[in-house]
Amino acid sequence: MRTKKLIPLLTLTLVAFMAMGSLASAESKIILTPKVDAFALFIDTSPSMAQSYKATGASKIVAGLNALKQLNGVIPNLGYQSALYTMPNFTTYSPKTTYNKSTIAKGLSSISTDLPFFQSTPIGSGFTDLDKALSTWKGKMAVIFVSDGLSNSGRNPAAIVSQLSKKYGDRLCLHTISVADTPEGSAVMKKLASLTPCGIFVEASSLSNKAVLDKFAQDVFYTQEEELIVEIIPVPVVAPMQEKIVFRNLNFGFDKYQITEEMEPSLVEGAAILESYPNLKVMIGGHTDSTGPEKYNQGLSMRRAESVANWMAKNGIPKDRIVVTGYGEMNPKYDNNTKEGRKLNRRVEIDVQE
Structure with missing residues (x-):
């Protein structure tokens, strides 16, 4: 049975190797703004x-x-x-x-x-x-x-x-x-x-x-953010395609859903990778922290997912490949009792399946 691999997005920066035979080496640095x-x-x-x-x-x-x-x-x-x-x-x-x-x-x-x-x-x-x-x-x-x-x-x-x-x-x-x-x-x-x-x-x-x-x-x-720097190194194809593309979390500001300029370079890279695999279905899910009413958070999570989906659709990924879902505050990955945890929960994740 095929399994789906969750694709977290932080700045949508690639951190794993692609099935076509590319290797990724990564290092991180702290960015102060x-x-x-x-x-x-x-x-x-x-x-x-x-x-x-x-x-x-x-x-x-x-x-x-x-x-x-x-x-x-x-x-x-x-x-x-x-x-x-x-x-x-x-x-x-x-x-x-x-x-x-x-x-x-x-x-x-x-x-x-x-x-x-x-x-x-x-x-x-x-x-x-x-x-x-x-x-x-x-x-x-x-x-x-x-x-x-x-x-x-x-x-x-x-x-x-x-x-x-x-x-x-x-x-x-x-x-x-x-x-x-x-x-x-x-x-x-x-x-x-x-x-x-x-x-x-x-x-x-x-x-x-x-x-x-x-x-x-x-x-x-x-403010302090960690930025992951990735170098993709092509190698000969020697194995069947693996069904995983792993990105980091894409996090939004409090009550925000708009794509920012800082996200775009990584989104461009992500779209280019997805274009290389036209048979992959892209499932985009939005999430929020637990601040605010549950009903409002449900709508906010959809808006976040739709922002990423619309960006992808405008940049070469056909809409019929994209499914959008809003999970609201129902699937936290981090502790909502901390400032950092709430920040990481304000995310969009991509799931990919051949």
Whole structure:
């Protein structure tokens, strides 16, 4: 009895050998893609930041600067623009320019840790000043704000950040690194991070943990994907045709079903292989993760499968060779309780049978 072999697709890259006698050698590399076009480090240098941070023996400003120095050490250079500012007296320590680790490190080292004793802390006004700088920026922006969350004058900082969130929409992500030593200060820092669609809150002390530091950097600055590079080497035909063509998973973004430019080179390769075997029937199945209503996911999975089927039909694979099925969320291959598992479950798979 003939058996069907599931053809998972990740970037639709060929990873096995074809029955005609081709050998495939493969290696993988990690591809980093920036999440933002520019970012600003924004540091509170008000009097309360001179106080001791928890039981570390260091002041809050020292702890905050150390956290940023650690972060600067793991930010990959992906062509971002970057800047370094302080408040409450809005000061530019590094103007917006192409990100350079040495430039940011020099700016961080030049910020004084000898803070004034008599000065108000208007965090809201600080963000108003920051907005004047951000208003000229293009694309997606991240602001990493270091503070203890204590504000004793001016407008409520949450109100100002809410206005910024409405102004910039999903272009702005406000992330907070907290050196708070009071429940009130910590609550303010968490609140500020929650006011933009993608904000992240973290304790400065937690960034001394390498795993936490790396995760924060990835969540803020970049996405990471594994790309499989395959070389097909023709060899003489010495055996009957084998009924398997193995691809990697083709994964879609959350609630997405459109074919992206990044998928097309591998889809072209896949279509060319299928054209070489005109007797193979192509069965395309779409899948989703478990997020959202089951009925909606069923339709979404069909749309994903149809996107791949339509692409194949437009690129040389006759429609009468293609069967499309949507499985919704019913056939997960990975753990839907994890972010990575949900991502891998948002897939299209191809089944081929002679």
